[in-house]
Amino acid sequence: MIRLSQIKPQSQILYAISQHGPIGTAEIAKRLGDSISRSTLSRYIKELKEFGLITPSGIARAIKYSVTQDAIRAYDFDLSVYNSNEISTTQTLFNHNLFGLCEQVFSDDEIKKLEETTEQYRQWNEKTPKEYQTLAYERCAIEFSWKSSKIEGNTYSLLETEALIKNKVEAKGKPHDDATMILNQKNVFDLTMSNTFHNLFSVQTLVDVHKMLVSELSIPHDLRIAQVGITGTNYAPLQFQSQIRESLEKLFELARKIKDPFHSALILLAGIAYIQPFADGNKRTSRHMANAILHKNNMPPVAWRTVDEVEYKKCVIAFYELGNIRPLALLWLENYIETTKTFFA
DSSP states (O other): OOGGSHHHHHHHHHHHHHHSSSBBBHHHHHHHTTTHHHHHHHHHHHHHHHHTTTEEEEEEEGEEEEHHHHHHHHOOGGGGGGOGSSOOSOOOOOOOOGGGTTTTTTTHHHHHHHHHHHHHHHHHHHHOOOOOOOOHHHHHHHHHHHHHHHHHTTTOOOOHHHHHHHHHOOOTTHHHHHHHEEEEOOOOOOOOTTTTTOSSHHHHHHHHHHHHTTTTTTTOOOOOOOOOOOOOOOOOOSHHHHHHHHHHHHHHHHHHHOHHHHHHHHHHHHHHHHHOOOSSOOHHHHHHHHHHHHHHHHHOOOOOOOHHHHHHHHHHHHHHHOOOOOHHHHHHHHHHHHHHHHHOO
16 A cells, blocks of 8 residues: 655645545645646646546546545555644635545555454444443543543543542542533443433534533533634634534535445534534543444444544544644544453453
8 A cells, every 4th residue: 555644746736636526636736835846746636646546537637536445445544744834824615525534534455354353342332241341432532532532632641540430539649620521421321321312423412421521620611603713723714603503514414425434523523623613622521422323334333442532533643734634544444443352251
């Protein structure tokens, strides 16, 4: 597979086409700010065609290029070379078309791994006594609540999280809000594992889940009414509540139509964070909503227990900035498998 991070101009070309395509060579050059010569650009375009990552339409000077479905899966890069120093000074605006990039992201081999892991979980569910299942879910809930909170800057350790959840003992010297965040995460995790949602793919369900997650944290509960900025990126989410609601409805409509639960969960994980519907708590809400889809389909939740917080944020920002869902998809796949091996095997 071509490593686009190591050939940065190709990465930029794919991004320009995915954002604005179908477009011709002149428009691509304009989008790149004439950072490479026309002859070099033509050579890169030829390479991308040979790799099957873009496809032409039209003839002669009217030729325009679109990204292929293979491009979405091949668009991998080394996150270690993607950092805040590489973020463009140009504002990246909201793009509805990115939702479509969440479909058919996984290769056949990756789908096979996901299906094998799911079958392992279902066999465990059938054979394991209920009392042992309860213990496994409790362990998973503790580690999820700890890591999902830590991604958001929470200061509790895993052992402190366990004491808080099991014994309601707050850690000395730690902010009360940190304890509240963790307990809220545990409550929502339990809810998503109980199949009590009347309509999972709805704005109201999303608002209800978020309200539970930010309870007693002095964070507005409803869809936001003002612009927000995101640390580490120049991506600018939608500003107006009516736009946000419309985008969420489109996101849920797409997630509802996708028959494959793997991709349906992924689109909510990426899409909710991308829309940024709330003043705060968007990524944690997206993780719970993705798990709710998995549980609804008799699949294991993702605990994110071993994920590096910085790597997770880089994967999310790669989607914001580059329209590239692959890093987050691969991270989700890795943690789906790891969670099952740890708690449900």
